[in-house]
Amino acid sequence: MATPAPFLHFVDQNAQKFVDRLAQAVAIPSVSVDGAYRPDVIRMSAWLNSQLTSLGVTTQLTDLGVHVVDGKELPLPPVILGKIGDDPKKKTVLVYGHYDVQPAEKSDGWDTEPFELVEDKETGRLVGRGSTDDKGPILGWLNVLEAHKSLGLDLPVNLRFCFEGMEESSSDGLDELIRSEVAKGNQGWFHGVDCVCISDNYWQNTRTPCLTYGLRGIAFFHMTVSGPGRDLHSGGFGRVVHEPMTDLIFLMGRLVAPDGTILIPGVEDMIAPPDAEERAIYEKLDYSIEDVDETAGASIALSDDKATVLMGRMRMPALSLHGIEGAFSGPGGKTVIPAHVAGKFSLRLVPPQTPASIETLVVKHVKEEFAKLKSKNTLTIELMGGGMPWVEDYKHWNYEAARRATEAVYKQTPDLTREGGSIPVTLTFAENLGVNVLLLPMGRGDDGAHSTNEKLDRSNFIEGSKLIGTYLYEVAAINA
């Protein structure tokens, strides 16, 4: 079945309406990592649910119970499960997305208010927290649904939805829900799903669409050093007490070298070096050092060799130091000796690494290094969240349908890529549903997810809505 021209036309005609709806979604600061915003995350779930039901989707707001944040019990935002279509002659596609976002304050360096979608008319950039990660892609599906409802068109496949509100906060509770739904067999929401489609990553560059078949895993650590009973004045206590910051900086400095090499014994050894054939794959991708520099906003790539840089993202583990909680972080100066400081860092993992195997190595190394200090401070180190790395079969019909849809909409053959980031739910779906999972990105490599001035290009939002609609027709048409 070819993609109906009226569908594509409808998306173009209603582009501004779709952008306005995205502005509504961005205006809700659904920050999941900060408990103070929990009511907004829940408000966001209600907004999205009402959009889905008004477009004919049967939904269920699934209560995941509560969790404890900073000693306070908070309700987890619900997972929205949805279904539309139940035709046994059609394939069934499960769509995943998340309606929560990363924290953002204008003072972080945003040029505009982060929770106000601002369109730069010159560049077509839609700037706002969540524009690309992941409200834009979720709203792409609403656009597809609205087009079909308005035009009176049948969807070419049965659709199932799973939209969560804790993706930026370790997807608390989601894995259990997926397992429990799968365990219900034909009574569960995921019964009969033939494949999964997730739009929660990005093109490698700003010009070439891609399909993504691999993700790095993640292991996120908090490492806390505590000593004095309270913050101290560095005048009275400098060179008098063991300073937690001195110990913490020592430990953080023993995790990763400035060239990116991970200093934790055993971590690098788990990864075999690439052979010439594997290296060739990366050399062929439509990606350059200039692309890295463009998306990073500066000439800052770790190497001048393209394959090295791409392998650094796709097939090598990485360790990033994110920051310190409890130390002085404001402008100006403050001559404080902070009493408790927590270093935050994470590793990106590739097969065969797992959060558990990495945790063992990290904890052992950090404790050994701390013991060398003979400090009276105390150390705790904890794995706060983790996700397994994932690699999919990209020769599957699910990928073939996406390739054809991309060629139809963008007139380009997509690159096949592995992604440096982590979407742990990908693996949960793959393992529990036993079906092929496709990552079909909507946004570009310079969108700045998790960063200041996050944006989604208007054209990616509109053409991306056509892409996912066309993908459904290609799924329906393909010989599975």
Place this chain on the structure above:
Amino acid sequence: MATPAPFLHFVDQNAQKFVDRLAQAVAIPSVSVDGAYRPDVIRMSAWLNSQLTSLGVTTQLTDLGVHVVDGKELPLPPVILGKIGDDPKKKTVLVYGHYDVQPAEKSDGWDTEPFELVEDKETGRLVGRGSTDDKGPILGWLNVLEAHKSLGLDLPVNLRFCFEGMEESSSDGLDELIRSEVAKGNQGWFHGVDCVCISDNYWQNTRTPCLTYGLRGIAFFHMTVSGPGRDLHSGGFGRVVHEPMTDLIFLMGRLVAPDGTILIPGVEDMIAPPDAEERAIYEKLDYSIEDVDETAGASIALSDDKATVLMGRMRMPALSLHGIEGAFSGPGGKTVIPAHVAGKFSLRLVPPQTPASIETLVVKHVKEEFAKLKSKNTLTIELMGGGMPWVEDYKHWNYEAARRATEAVYKQTPDLTREGGSIPVTLTFAENLGVNVLLLPMGRGDDGAHSTNEKLDRSNFIEGSKLIGTYLYEVAAINA
């Protein structure tokens, strides 16, 4: 002239009124390092000025012009110059204090609202930002003035006041003002000053009053590493780009060893080791490792040898790492690669070290270490503020008067101490006025200036008010 009994009696009778006035002062969040609070700092100057004039002091609010904070021009808070008494037969005492305070947020770990003075009735602690640093001591002088005015008593000396609002922010503009007033000769506010008294430091412990004749200097640095054009997602960019945090942590880890030894070549070499005689001075002070641990709130002293610990505070340089601006500092996790990070650290200096000589060594060392990284990030390092170390002649009559006053009020001979902290204006007064400068602390070693739950004990506030009043009578009585 003996201290009049009615003065001492008045202070006791009006204790609650004095505490209430301190509460008014604490309620004004006169944080000088954060431009957002500048209107409050200026409001604080108006409040203090009105108190002084109502007690008979002639004042001048001295405009120091403007300075630039984060690209924005801000008015500097005025220095309040004051005078009361002009009798050529009396000595003239110059009193210095500062009405600005360190930043404080309840979320930093305060048990109560920082800008609300809360009295713990059980312990007599007056908890609030600025209670001890330096609003309590300033208000001690108001208490003395009020007693004399209410009782119709003449002050035994002429008094001059110099109260500034930028002490916690490098005393911007004050040195120039002092120099310019001194240059005016008998037309200047400081003409005829015989000695200076500053209450802006603390007892070494919680039981023994002290007079302080030495201070460490300070050199405060910002070290900024910048790379990407914006914050990046660690999934997409981990092991792809040079991460500013990795470089900064490397550099911060090369400044000070966990045992307190400064790693910057040349800094330790400037200080001769103590001989047996000097060591004996420190062994005799009423101070123990338990005192350090009590004021620090934990068993955390760098050594189990008392003299080593005291010398670490009083006659050795120190380097403290205060924190990082621009990195993730909130609760929870955020998988960000920050684009610009600024490490904040300071050194406490002892003679013959100067901010300028230390700056040379620090900048050279940091740049050499950074060059080793071969990083594409850029480094800037800047001395943000500095103060010279200072040592005074403690055999001067100014100290003798303070010793007698302490013995009269506290029935104890004060310890003679050097302080680990820095009050740069001390040296400016000493150098420009050419008179003896006394540091006469009001609060205790566990007051927590610059820290959470800063407090001043009620008894120190009340007895301390008697102490500075009595000191004036001893100054008047002594054979100078």
